[in-house]
Amino acid sequence: MTRKILVADDEPDLLEVTLLRLRKLGYDAFGAADGQEALDLARQKIPDLIILDVLLPLIGGDEVSKILKKDEKLKRIPVILISATLETLEARIKECGAVGGFSKPFDPGDLVAMIVKHIG
Amino acid sequence: MDNEVRILIAEDSEADARLIVRELHNGGLAYAAKGVKTRKDFLKSFEEFVPDIILCDYTMHAFGAPEALQIVKERFPEIPFIVVSGTIGEEIAVEMMKCGAVDYVMKDKLFRLVPAVRRALKEARMRADRNRIETELSRMKEAQIRALMEALPSKVFLKDRNSVFLSCNEKYAKDLKIRPEDIPGKTDYDFFPTLLAEKYRADDKRIMESGETENIEEEYSAIGDFLKDHQEKIINTIKIPVRDEAGKVAGLIGLFWDITDRKLAEKNLARLYQQNTLILSSAAEGIMGLDLRGNHTFVNLSAARMLGYEAEELLGRHSHSVWHHSQPDGRPLPENECKIYASCRKGVVQRSSSEIFWRKNGTCFPVEYSSTPIFEQGRLAGAVVVFSDITERREMEKALTASERKFRSLFESSRDAIMILEPPSWKFTSCNLATVQLFGFKGKAEFISKGPWELSPEFQPDGLRSEEGSKKMIRKAMEEGTNFFEWTHQRADGKDFFATVLLTRVEIEEGQPFLQATVRDITEQKKAEEEMRRFEVLKTSAEIKSKFTSMVSHELRSPLAIIQGSMALINDGLAGVINDEQKEILGIGLKGVERLGRLINNVLDFQKIAAGKREYDFRENDIRGTVQEAFKSLKFLSEPKGVDLQVKFGESLPSIKFDKDGIIQVLTNLVGNAVKFTPRGSVTISVQQENSEIHVEIRDSGLGIKTEDIPRLFQPFEQLDQGKGRVKGGTGLGLAITREIVLAHGGRIWAESEIGKGSSFHFTLPIQEHGSPA
Numbered sequence: 001m002t003r004k005i006l007v008a009d010d011e012p013d014l015l016e017v018t019l020l021r022l023r024k025l026g027y028d029a030f031g032a033a034d035g036q037e038a039l040d041l042a043r044q045k046i047p048d049l050i051i052l053d054v055l056l057p058l059i060g061g062d063e064v065s066k067i068l069k070k071d072e073k074l075k076r077i078p079v080i081l082i083s084a085t086l087e088t089l090e091a092r093i094k095e096c097g098a099v100g101g102f103s104k105p106f107d108p109g110d111l112v113a114m115i116v117k118h119i120g
Numbered sequence: 121m122d123n124e125v126r127i128l129i130a131e132d133s134e135a136d137a138r139l140i141v142r143e144l145h146n147g148g149l150a151y152a153a154k155g156v157k158t159r160k161d162f163l164k165s166f167e168e169f170v171p172d173i174i175l176c177d178y179t180m181h182a183f184g185a186p187e188a189l190q191i192v193k194e195r196f197p198e199i200p201f202i203v204v205s206g207t208i209g210e211e212i213a214v215e216m217m218k219c220g221a222v223d224y225v226m227k228d229k230l231f232r233l234v235p236a237v238r239r240a241l242k243e244a245r246m247r248a249d250r251n252r253i254e255t256e257l258s259r260m261k262e263a264q265i266r267a268l269m270e271a272l273p274s275k276v277f278l279k280d281r282n283s284v285f286l287s288c289n290e291k292y293a294k295d296l297k298i299r300p301e302d303i304p305g306k307t308d309y310d311f312f313p314t315l316l317a318e319k320y321r322a323d324d325k326r327i328m329e330s331g332e333t334e335n336i337e338e339e340y341s342a343i344g345d346f347l348k349d350h351q352e353k354i355i356n357t358i359k360i361p362v363r364d365e366a367g368k369v370a371g372l373i374g375l376f377w378d379i380t381d382r383k384l385a386e387k388n389l390a391r392l393y394q395q396n397t398l399i400l401s402s403a404a405e406g407i408m409g410l411d412l413r414g415n416h417t418f419v420n421l422s423a424a425r426m427l428g429y430e431a432e433e434l435l436g437r438h439s440h441s442v443w444h445h446s447q448p449d450g451r452p453l454p455e456n457e458c459k460i461y462a463s464c465r466k467g468v469v470q471r472s473s474s475e476i477f478w479r480k481n482g483t484c485f486p487v488e489y490s491s492t493p494i495f496e497q498g499r500l501a502g503a504v505v506v507f508s509d510i511t512e513r514r515e516m517e518k519a520l521t522a523s524e525r526k527f528r529s530l531f532e533s534s535r536d537a538i539m540i541l542e543p544p545s546w547k548f549t550s551c552n553l554a555t556v557q558l559f560g561f562k563g564k565a566e567f568i569s570k571g572p573w574e575l576s577p578e579f580q581p582d583g584l585r586s587e588e589g590s591k592k593m594i595r596k597a598m599e600e601g602t603n604f605f606e607w608t609h610q611r612a613d614g615k616d617f618f619a620t621v622l623l624t625r626v627e628i629e630e631g632q633p634f635l636q637a638t639v640r641d642i643t644e645q646k647k648a649e650e651e652m653r654r655f656e657v658l659k660t661s662a663e664i665k666s667k668f669t670s671m672v673s674h675e676l677r678s679p680l681a682i683i684q685g686s687m688a689l690i691n692d693g694l695a696g697v698i699n700d701e702q703k704e705i706l707g708i709g710l711k712g713v714e715r716l717g718r719l720i721n722n723v724l725d726f727q728k729i730a731a732g733k734r735e736y737d738f739r740e741n742d743i744r745g746t747v748q749e750a751f752k753s754l755k756f757l758s759e760p761k762g763v764d765l766q767v768k769f770g771e772s773l774p775s776i777k778f779d780k781d782g783i784i785q786v787l788t789n790l791v792g793n794a795v796k797f798t799p800r801g802s803v804t805i806s807v808q809q810e811n812s813e814i815h816v817e818i819r820d821s822g823l824g825i826k827t828e829d830i831p832r833l834f835q836p837f838e839q840l841d842q843g844k845g846r847v848k849g850g851t852g853l854g855l856a857i858t859r860e861i862v863l864a865h866g867g868r869i870w871a872e873s874e875i876g877k878g879s880s881f882h883f884t885l886p887i888q889e890h891g892s893p894a
Contacts, residue, residue: 108684
């Protein structure tokens, strides 16, 4: 069964490159441009993994993660945080219940490695 | 004894004659007798024989006693005449005595003859004596009166009851242009105009009728011709009634003298007095005349007003006890300690401005007075006190001294250095303590009489000579009233300091205006300002950094992630198969992307670096490989600029622990700068081991850096002047970060440069004594 991955990023180009890579690797990858859309898609499609940019419009990525973690149906979905800020991600990752995170720019290979680690 | 008495006997009877002679002889009288019988003989006998006494028969032929008596009385009244008769009765005898006979003797009683003669002779002698004495006396009196009249300074005349002149003295005669002996019998009409003569005579009449002496002052303006000089004369006349023996007024004595001069003097004196009084009255000063005892003889209006009296109230009163009795504190002022008293009694001029006078109402006021003794004909007569109320002046002085004191204390205690500059030399004439301290002098004396330029370096920072500059500033202050400016001063020890100077023109009533200078050392202020400026820059840069951070996060990092994502997509063969050459090229691009990502992170990490919060990843690394890696990246930077970038390595470089990203960042910064400031030429990186350090040098053949700028190179936010036409680039943080990184490794960093000859930057990394793999 094809793994479903939700990627939320307000940078359409980055979203596009990421989705392209994931699809090339055989995932059913779909994207959201803001936090609200990410939540909606998550509830609608129940993805196997969710990649969230921290600074998303409407609802921030870490906030979306916290909401997901309160939802019984969605709370087990692994969340990976992507951040463009300088701050250390570790604390935020822990706080919102994500499994890991990357600071931009990051090696796409490292991201794929983390995805594989969680959902194969 | 008696001389022989000469007796004339007139008797026509021989017998009677013999009887008479016999009787005379018997009576023991020494006599010489002559007998006459006729009138002719009788008269003739007087020519040769002046008798002492005449005995005359009453009835002779043709010549009788009454006729004889008459002749005698007329011609020789002093010769006694005795009637001898045998026939006459008592009645005729009495009649004869009435006519001047001294006695009579009856012929039948001739025994009475000698006693009668004796008595008559005695009486005659007595009468003669008296007459003689009287004559003498009267002659003497007249002489004395004349002498007196001449001796008198006044003009004197004597008039009888009818105002006829009897006599006068020389002076009066001279006035009337006559001789004194010509005056008797003349009247005023002879000398004076009728009106005047009538006036004189009326005066005479009035005085003689009243019997009272009068003193008359008369003006003789009407006299006209009488006066030699035709001037108005004033004459003082005293007329004294003269009485005869019976006490009846018989005439008068007049004395008079010219008092014109005296009167004129009196008039002048009066006018002078009036003028003086007017002047004294209108004087603002109080003026008082005091006599020897200190009593007021004169008080002018101001004096009376100031003392609260009417001038009349003070006249005659004792000055000291009226207004000078006590001292300001109420203690009595004894008269013998009083200065005014001293001038009255001892004749010394006294002045005082520290005493008070008392008013009538019991209040007092401060005065300034002078007390000048008055001498009249060389003798001390009193003093004149001139005084003024100095209450206002005292208050002004008080206010002045108070403000002066305030000013002094302000001046002295001011922490600002305040000094006075005076024309024309414009040197300091006065200064306060703070000035002495500020300029580091030992005392004011050292400071005074120096010019501002003598307390300054020769040149000001703007290149102007201090002497010229300070005179310019003084001129400006004098023209505009104030001048505030910054100035570099010099202390006594030769050290310069920054100061602000405020010059203020001070106008004074007398003399030229001068300048007050307030100098404030602003070295500290400058430092504070500098720090404030830096703080502002830091604050601003912190804000900028924060914005920059967010900007980089979103606007740089995201596109970089896109580039990286896209290139990796191709490089990973996910977009189709790529050949080795394509893969290598993409690999270089991806390395650059990675490095750029790191650089961005490192630049953004400056806050951490500055705060010492940057985390380093110290681990065993190959310095040569790291430098090579950096060199490869930097080649791309230098080649397009035509800068020849080379790298040299020393032999057998040991493996050391370092943060690779950090060192790459250090190399990137240093080489990047070198390339940036080397328009053409070369940049050489050389890596050597020196003792226990790895020494990395980045040498360029570029523009070079001013020696004085070198210490500032590694300061954060310092951007050196890069010259005209150069675009400022960089963050101003590069070298600061570089330094921080090197220091974090325990290394050293420095620069050497010379303008036009290029620069070389050095850093070292310590070689750890243990831990490096064999």
